[in-house]
Amino acid sequence: MIKELLKSDSIIMELKGNSKEAVLREFIEYGSGLGLISNNDEFFNKILELENLGSSALEKGIAIPHLRDNFVSEMFLLLGISHGGVDFDSIDSQPSKLIFFIGAKKNDKMYLPLLSRISRMCSYGEIRDDLLSADSPDDILGIISEWEV
Amino acid sequence: MARKRNVLIPFIDSDDINRIIDSLPGLRTEDKRYILLRLLDHEQSRLLSKRMEKDFHLLMAELEDDGWKSLYFFQEEFKSLGVNVRIVLRSGNILKEIHGFLKEYNIDMVLFARSYKTGLSGKIKSDMINDMLLSSEKMVIIV
Numbered sequence: 001m002i003k004e005l006l007k008s009d010s011i012i013m014e015l016k017g018n019s020k021e022a023v024l025r026e027f028i029e030y031g032s033g034l035g036l037i038s039n040n041d042e043f044f045n046k047i048l049e050l051e052n053l054g055s056s057a058l059e060k061g062i063a064i065p066h067l068r069d070n071f072v073s074e075m076f077l078l079l080g081i082s083h084g085g086v087d088f089d090s091i092d093s094q095p096s097k098l099i100f101f102i103g104a105k106k107n108d109k110m111y112l113p114l115l116s117r118i119s120r121m122c123s124y125g126e127i128r129d130d131l132l133s134a135d136s137p138d139d140i141l142g143i144i145s146e147w148e149v
Numbered sequence: 150m151a152r153k154r155n156v157l158i159p160f161i162d163s164d165d166i167n168r169i170i171d172s173l174p175g176l177r178t179e180d181k182r183y184i185l186l187r188l189l190d191h192e193q194s195r196l197l198s199k200r201m202e203k204d205f206h207l208l209m210a211e212l213e214d215d216g217w218k219s220l221y222f223f224q225e226e227f228k229s230l231g232v233n234v235r236i237v238l239r240s241g242n243i244l245k246e247i248h249g250f251l252k253e254y255n256i257d258m259v260l261f262a263r264s265y266k267t268g269l270s271g272k273i274k275s276d277m278i279n280d281m282l283l284s285s286e287k288m289v290i291i292v
Contacts, residue, residue, distance in 0.1 A: 050228060053228045053231065053232070053233055053234070054182075054183075054224060054227070054228055054232075054233050054234040054235050055235060057235075058236075058237070059237065068225075091184065091235050091237065091254060092253075092254075112218045112221050112222060113214070113218065115217065115218075115221045116214045116215075116216075116217035116218040116221065117214065117217075119217045119220075119221075119238070120210070120213050120214055120217055123213070123238070
């Protein structure tokens with residue numbers, strides 16, 4: 001499921017932003033460049049509003065900011081890595097290093113299964129370490145494909 | 150600005166959260182940050198895997214997927230009510246997991262839904278609530 005949505009060009013090997021807002025903007029601009037997002041400001045405002053109502057950060061350096069709304073044309077998944085970490089206000093106060101960014105239509109039925117699958121995958125320390133030490137998008141896709149098998 | 154108080158909501162089945170969502174309008178939520186903690190009990194899962202003749206690890210993977218789905222579903226519900234919420238899933242021995250969580254994080258109170266279930270899941274839930282009432286130093290609220 002993850003490997004079907006995540007392509008090598010949807011992986012940012014090193015995020016430039018060093019704050020939650022900057023990283024969200026970076027994902028939106030990147031997604032816009034891929035033709036996945038058209039209304040950048042509206043997307044940013046809505047996803048930030050959701051973040052303020054409860055962080056999308058999980059424990060152990062993972063964050064999955066996500067938005068389901070009618071102005072998203074089709075489901076997409078981006079992955080960004082920040083080796084230095086970004087403060088996503090996580091419950092364990094660890095900076096987020098693996099950041100998955102999801103957009104989907106309001107009634108997309110794959111939205112919850114995708115969030116669930118990513119969360120479970122990232123609960124394994126070995127997978128987190130492998131993803132963080134990967135050298136290229138293809139390495140990352142290989143790690144995820146192997147795990148999903 | 151005063152620190153938001155952390156309210157832990159441990160749960161083992163989704164009905165509990167529906168009951169808590171129903172009671173949210175009556176609770177003061179503005180000064181609180183809720184943490185939904187989905188617990189999966191290994192002992193219960195082992196019995197289930199035997200009964201279903203299904204590999205334990207395969208079953209756990211399915212249960213964890215379902216657990217995360219319910220967490221994200223309820224996170225959306227809470228957020229749609231303007232309530233600040235985070236989500237966590239833990240599996241293992243439920244009592245150990247809750248106590249570990251309380252030690253690890255700065256939790257101010259624990260919120261449970263009243264238990265109406267019978268059978269093993271009802272027993273696990275009752276044990277969990279009783280244990281919190283008897284041994285936890287945290288404030289425990291049952292709705």
